[in-house]
Amino acid sequence: MxxxxxxxxxxxxxxxxxxxxxxxxxxxxxxxxxxxxxxxxxxxxxxxxxxxxxxxxxxxxxxxxxxxxxxxxxxxxxxxxxxxxxxxxxxxxGEKLAGIPIADSYGSSGQRTKDPQSTSYNGKDYKDVHFNNLSGARSDGFSLYPKGKYQKIVIQVAAIGKDIEEFFVSDAETDIKLKTDTIAVSEGLKTYEIDISGVERLYIHSDLEDGGSIFVPLTTSYYK
Structure with a gap:
């Protein structure tokens, strides 16, 4: 049976x-x-x-x-x-969130992973993350597609190994930066709440140094 x-x-x-x-x-x-x-x-x-x-x-x-x-x-x-x-x-x-996880609107990227060896940060497994740990100085970026349905995005980001000197979230259609910041390793997992009213596509960008990585959990970052 x-x-x-x-x-x-x-x-x-x-x-x-x-x-x-x-x-x-x-x-x-x-x-x-x-x-x-x-x-x-x-x-x-x-x-x-x-x-x-x-x-x-x-x-x-x-x-x-x-x-x-x-x-x-x-x-x-x-x-x-x-x-x-x-x-x-x-x-x-599962996680109690105030809105809709961004995972379903994540664009294609080779840095998305569900490998348990790469999805944990400070002892917590986030299951599904954007994680760029490639070598060399490089730019990292990925798109999200809220399609104008949400008022805000709450996104979590951590720098690993080296500080991120430039991080920004922009409206991909207008190239207007909605949020810019630097992210220090010592700050841990930072949370940003950004107004995205009417935005069809977002672009999340960071400049990474050799030995530095960016970690973005897709399960606990969400739209509302």
Whole structure:
């Protein structure tokens, strides 16, 4: 029987320690399901035991040909943030952002990477980044396509190895610079909020020295 990994909402709510009051007005449906303690899991090739927030072992639920896994346990195994909003009865997986991540509007560039060896900064894995660590003094640039749909962009940038003496974000259609700055290695991951009302295409540019790199997380930089 083919098994599917499905994050079960009801199980996830228990693991998030939601109060009984959350369920009082909900539209729950009673089903007949089975716990399957015999099922084993491997995460990145290593044995994994689902557990609740107190460390007790949990068994997956088998129902109608699918295997339902606890939300909290799976989020911990995969390193994904999780939070429960009782007011809206919503499970929030991943980063909480005020807008739309820029990843989907990123233009083609050889410096985009999802390689885990290149996507981490200060101990955090950003999963999808623009990372230019080529050798030699060079210019770096990539385009974003907001297509006039957003008021602002919030973009994070870090200099690695050497300071970035010139960094700018421009309206690619008019060549007007919307933000210019220098970025020091010691400043860590800097966050810029820039007005982009009506802008169709953005160009992000930096001048890099030999031994210097630029790191732009595409998952935590966003439009709003």
């Amino acid at each position: 083919k098994k599917k990994w499905i994050a079960a909402g009801a199980a996830g709510l228990f693991l998030l320690s939601a109060s009984a009051g959350v369920y009082a007005g909900s539209n729950l449906q009673q089903i007949k399901a089975f716990l399957d303690p015999s099922m084993k899991f491997l995460v990145n090739g290593k044995p994994f035991q689902p557990q609740n927030d107190k460390g007790a072992a949990l068994a997956p639920i088998s129902y109608n040909g699918s295997t339902y896994l606890p939300v909290r346990a799976i989020s911990n195994a995969l390193g994904v943030n999780i939070e429960y909003n009782g007011a809206t009865n919503t499970i929030i997986l």
